Amino acid sequence: MNIDTVNALPCEEFVNVFGNVVEKCPIVAAAVWSTRPFASLKASEAAVSEFIDALPESGKEGILGCHPDLAGRDLQRGTLTRESRGEQAQAGLDALESAEMSRMARLNGEYKERFGFPFVICARMCDKANILQQLSERARGGEGARRRGGEEDRPPASPGPRAHWLSGQVVSHLLQCKDSHYHQTYTWL
């Protein structure tokens, strides 16, 4: 699908195709649709980032809040989106042993308790050992988090930088995942 075809899609079709570019937030695709035509794929990606940047801080938190837990309830119930199911399966999260499941659930809970939204990582670029390690470090802010400059993982206290940090979290995740959700969407067509 080239950019002219994308630009010609009616809203419903556009949302049908790109609705999960931001997980469980089809409003992003529907909003971006009204800013078309896009000069290029890159321009359409930029429109997504700009829309997220323009959201109130609670909206940025809302995007993260809609994100499913890794190896969480959606995976167990079969209610994950196709994209997330594929990513979580690729990382081996659909075949955790009982002890791993319990550890993941406990750490997901600790992370949410600490930050107020779920742990988000590009699962298809990791394996389960790596995911568990990163989740553990970030949830508990241990040595690893400090080594990697743990401040990035912690929302700053003042509103301005916090909003900026939230945009950064969401947009970095999108960029990190662009070979999966976003670019795959184009490739699938």
Next chain:
Amino acid sequence: MNIDTVNALPCEEFVNVFGNVVEKCPIVAAAVWSTRPFASLKASEAAVSEFIDALPESGKEGILGCHPDLAGRDLQRGTLTRESRGEQAQAGLDALESAEMSRMARLNGEYKERFGFPFVICARMCDKANILQQLSERARGGEGARRRGGEEDRPPASPGPRAHWLSGQVVSHLLQCKDSHYHQTYTWL
């Protein structure tokens, strides 16, 4: 469920319960969650309206853009949310004759062509004859639309009033539906 119980819900549960307060836009519930505690049900409703007001114009359009067509593809495929399925069935839209289906599809298309987003109405407060009549009037801007002050149905050209109009459209729909989506959600619990 009283407001203290609502205030104590973790984000995932809150989104699970209230995620469809704005159809297919769980980001609204997830965003509003981060502004709790709410003093009352009324205060939580106000938080929803405030979040929508604070969205960029494209985001308000995005909310409308995510709304399913009446008697449209989602109803036919069985992919409507529980709330919308109930509403559309109550209005008799799940039992249209073939000619009515064609007319509804044609008018939905005309409405979207004219306004850029789907026709939204509180289906449970209407029957199919009334819905078809209102859709026809608004899509085509005929006598009825003018009689009811058709300008309300038409987004103004300048950005300020248009954004205001969009907020009005979304929030009026929410308020009109508060006995269904929003208040039912409380009642179901």
